Amino acid sequence: xxxxxxxxxxxxxxxxxxxxxxxxxxxxxxxxxxxxxxxxxxxxxxxxxxxxxxxxxxxxxxxxxxxxxxxxxxxxxxxxxxxxxxxxxxxxxxxxxxxxxxxxxxxxxxxxxxxxxxxxxxxxxxxxxxxxxxxxxxxxxxxxxxxxxxxxxxxxxxxxxxxxxxxxxxxxxxxxxxxxxxxxxxxxxxxxxxxxxxxxxxxxxxxxxx
Amino acid sequence: xxxxxxxxxxxxxxxxxxxxxxxxxxxxxxxxxxxxxxxxxxxxxxxxxxxxxxxxxxxxxxxxxxxxxxxxxxxxxxxxxxxxxxxxxxxxxxxxxxxxxxxxxxxxxxxxxxxxxxxxxxxxxxxxxxxxxxxxxxxxxxxxxxxxxxxxxxxxxxxxxxxxxxxxxxxxxxxxxxxxxxxxxxxxxxxxxxxxxxxxxxxxxxxxxxxxxxxxxxxxxxxxxxxxxxxxxxxxxxxxxxxxxxxxxxxxxxxxxxxxxxxxxxxxxxxxxxxxxxxxxxxxxxxxxxxxxx
Numbered sequence: 001x002x003x004x005x006x007x008x009x010x011x012x013x014x015x016x017x018x019x020x021x022x023x024x025x026x027x028x029x030x031x032x033x034x035x036x037x038x039x040x041x042x043x044x045x046x047x048x049x050x051x052x053x054x055x056x057x058x059x060x061x062x063x064x065x066x067x068x069x070x071x072x073x074x075x076x077x078x079x080x081x082x083x084x085x086x087x088x089x090x091x092x093x094x095x096x097x098x099x100x101x102x103x104x105x106x107x108x109x110x111x112x113x114x115x116x117x118x119x120x121x122x123x124x125x126x127x128x129x130x131x132x133x134x135x136x137x138x139x140x141x142x143x144x145x146x147x148x149x150x151x152x153x154x155x156x157x158x159x160x161x162x163x164x165x166x167x168x169x170x171x172x173x174x175x176x177x178x179x180x181x182x183x184x185x186x187x188x189x190x191x192x193x194x195x196x197x198x199x200x201x202x203x204x205x206x207x208x209x210x
Numbered sequence: 211x212x213x214x215x216x217x218x219x220x221x222x223x224x225x226x227x228x229x230x231x232x233x234x235x236x237x238x239x240x241x242x243x244x245x246x247x248x249x250x251x252x253x254x255x256x257x258x259x260x261x262x263x264x265x266x267x268x269x270x271x272x273x274x275x276x277x278x279x280x281x282x283x284x285x286x287x288x289x290x291x292x293x294x295x296x297x298x299x300x301x302x303x304x305x306x307x308x309x310x311x312x313x314x315x316x317x318x319x320x321x322x323x324x325x326x327x328x329x330x331x332x333x334x335x336x337x338x339x340x341x342x343x344x345x346x347x348x349x350x351x352x353x354x355x356x357x358x359x360x361x362x363x364x365x366x367x368x369x370x371x372x373x374x375x376x377x378x379x380x381x382x383x384x385x386x387x388x389x390x391x392x393x394x395x396x397x398x399x400x401x402x403x404x405x406x407x408x409x410x411x412x413x414x415x416x417x418x419x420x421x422x423x424x425x426x427x428x429x430x431x432x433x434x435x436x437x438x439x440x441x442x443x444x445x446x447x448x449x450x451x452x453x454x455x456x457x458x459x460x461x462x463x464x465x466x467x468x469x470x471x472x473x474x475x476x477x478x479x480x481x482x483x484x485x486x487x488x489x490x491x492x493x494x495x496x497x498x499x500x501x502x503x504x
Contacts, residue, residue, distance in 0.1 A: 069471075083250075083266060091284040092470035094277055101274055106266065108273040110238070111280040122220045122243035123273070125250055138474050150246050168478045 005059030007080025008049070013037045019049055021079035024103040027072050041198045043073040044134050044160035048204040054191040055206055056156060062128040064150045066114040066143065067135035069093045071100035077132060078107040085124045089113050114143050117150070127152040134160045141182035148186050151209045157187055159205040160195065176203040186210060219249045220272070221265075226258040229268065231275055238276035284374055289398035292368065292375050296389035299364035306331075306357040313354055317347050328358045377472045378462035382455075382480065383437060390433050391459065402460075402467035409463075410434065410456035434459070439484050444491050454483045 004010070004019075011020045013030045019038035030037045040046040049055060060082040068074040068086035070093040078084040078100075086101070087110045088094050094111050101107040112120045114135050128150050135143055140161055151157070161179050163172035180189055187207035195202040220237040224230075250262040259265035306328060314326045317334045320343060324330055334351035337344065365386065372385035376398055379388040394412045395401035401409070411418050413433030420426040431440055431452035443451040458480040465473055 090471040091281045094281050098274060098278055098281070101270075101277075105270065108269055109277045110273055111277045111284075118242045118244065121246045122218065122241040123238055123249070123269070124246055125248055126246040127248060136474065137472075164475045164478075168475050169482050 003057075004049075005057045005080055007059045008038075008057070008076075009035065011035055011037075019046055019076075021076045023075060023079035026075040026100050026103075027070075038076045039072075043076065044195055044199050044202060044204065045073050045132060045158060046076065047195045047198050048158065048160070048193070048206070051193055051195070051204070053193055053204055053206050055158060061130045062125065063130040063132060064124055064128050064147065066131070066133040066147060068097055068109070069134075070096035073132075073134070074107065075100045075104070077130075078104045081130070082106060083125070084108065085110060085120075085128075087112050087114050087120065114147065115139070117146050121149070124150055126150060128155060130156050130158060132158045136162050136165045138166055140165065141179045144183060145186045148209055153209060155209045157183075157205070157207040157209065159183075159207065160199070161203040161205060163201040163203070172201045172203075179203075180205065183207060218243065219247070219252055221249070221253050221258045221268075222256065224258070226256075234268070234272035235276040235279050238272050239280060289375050289392050292371050292389045293393045293397065295364055295368050295371065296386070296393045299361050299368065302357050302361035302364060306354050306361060309350065309354045309357070313347065313350050317351070320344055320347060328354065331355060332358075376463065376466035377470070378465050378476065379459065381472070382459055382462045382477055383434070387433065387436055391463070394433060398463065398467050402464045404460065406453075406457045406460040409460050410452050431456075439480075443484075443488060447487050447490055450487050451484065454480065454487060458483075 007021055009020050010017045011032055012018075013020070013032065019040065020032065020035040021038055022034045023036060025031055025036050027042070029039055038046045040050040057080070059080050063077055063081045063084040065074045065077060065084060065086045068088040071086070074084065074086045074097070083106050085108050086097060088097055089112065091111065094109065097109050101109045108123075110120050110123065114133075115137065126149070129152060131144070131147055131151050133140070133144055133147070137143065140159070144157055144159055148157075161176055163170070163175040166175045166179065176192070180192065183189060183205070186209065188210055189205060189207045191206040193204050195204050220241045223237050223241065224233045250265045253259045253265045254261060259268060310326070310328050310331045313331045313334060314324055317324045321334065321337060325333060331351045331354040335348060335355050337348050339345040339348045368389050369385045372380040372388045376388055376392065379391070383391060391409065391412060392398050392401055395404060411429045411432040414429040414431065417426060417429035421428045430449040434440055434452060434455055437455060439455050440448055440452050458476055461476055465471070465476070
């Protein structure tokens, strides 16, 4: 089981232990005092943590988050981490992400394409501790490889691979193996787990930059 | 820090003594670098920020403002502008061609070897007129050249605008056909509300109403005939191809109207379906078996 940093706790919501972080509520999640529940059914990173994947977190990390969408997951990341850069390509979810960013001091929203890191290398700093990636595009492995430039030498990649984005017709396990294979020049994979049933046909991957 | 623009941080183009919001936004939105570096330290060293906390506070303000501005611009790219642009392009093209015919007919009375069409008119426009008649002909040809150029520029404009207005529809149909579908429906919202059978025959209204009045077969396709998935499929399977394409175009229009995010999977699903439909032709060629899977 992952050792949780101070900023993340297991707390009881609706009669069972669930993850929680401290921050302003974002998507109508249940709260307990200043703690708000991190819904693993709506967050792939939440599901990876709840499944006990070997993720090394200490709090205060510098984070690049690719595919921030409307900010459901990145809001929790910014609650426990340090400077958090949130890249999202679509304008409509960005409108909601902006509200999340307004309520946090360490969240920097960028309306950029994660496949083109040159367009935000002048803003996002180097030597970050975490690269979190949840993008629904073909070529998810090359996005992770291209963005490794932002990670420190032993920085971690937390990746949710969506099989259907690569090839709708192929067997998900085949797709996952291909994506992981493409990562291995740049990253050393330390853990991989399916995120079913909360996220169908998704694979959670934890890896370290080589 | 280097002075090479490709390797400089966003803050280096901003005057730190006088933080102007517009400069901050532009620096985030338009800059680029080959590689990141420790920008917070670099900014403090360069005197842009007093310390890293100060840097992050400015960065936060700049990124939020830049994203807000970019969102407002992208959402301002609305379907009605696209509708007007594609109608203007068609009018400009049609008018240029009509005038080019007139110009060809007239110019042939004054000059030797005049080609027909837009290219012919552009040739005529290069002549140096020597009398009042030639002056009028050359002037007319210049207008045709300008009109045809405007049509080309409108087409380029549509190619840029359509992916912002309707990313999935533009990817699937191509930007110009996407704009035509929006134009025929009267807007993206009304296109999103149409059943797929209607989308399939948009632009074939004459044939459709003739059919409804009992005077002809039902049309298999309207404007979507211009899509390679339809016109590149053998005639026997074009009905299936048009139906499959229209179904996915309808879904694409609904995603674009109600959600706005790009979904690669619907494009893959259509490609897969088209491969199945086209495989029927191979099956028929090969062993004469029925290739239908409907």
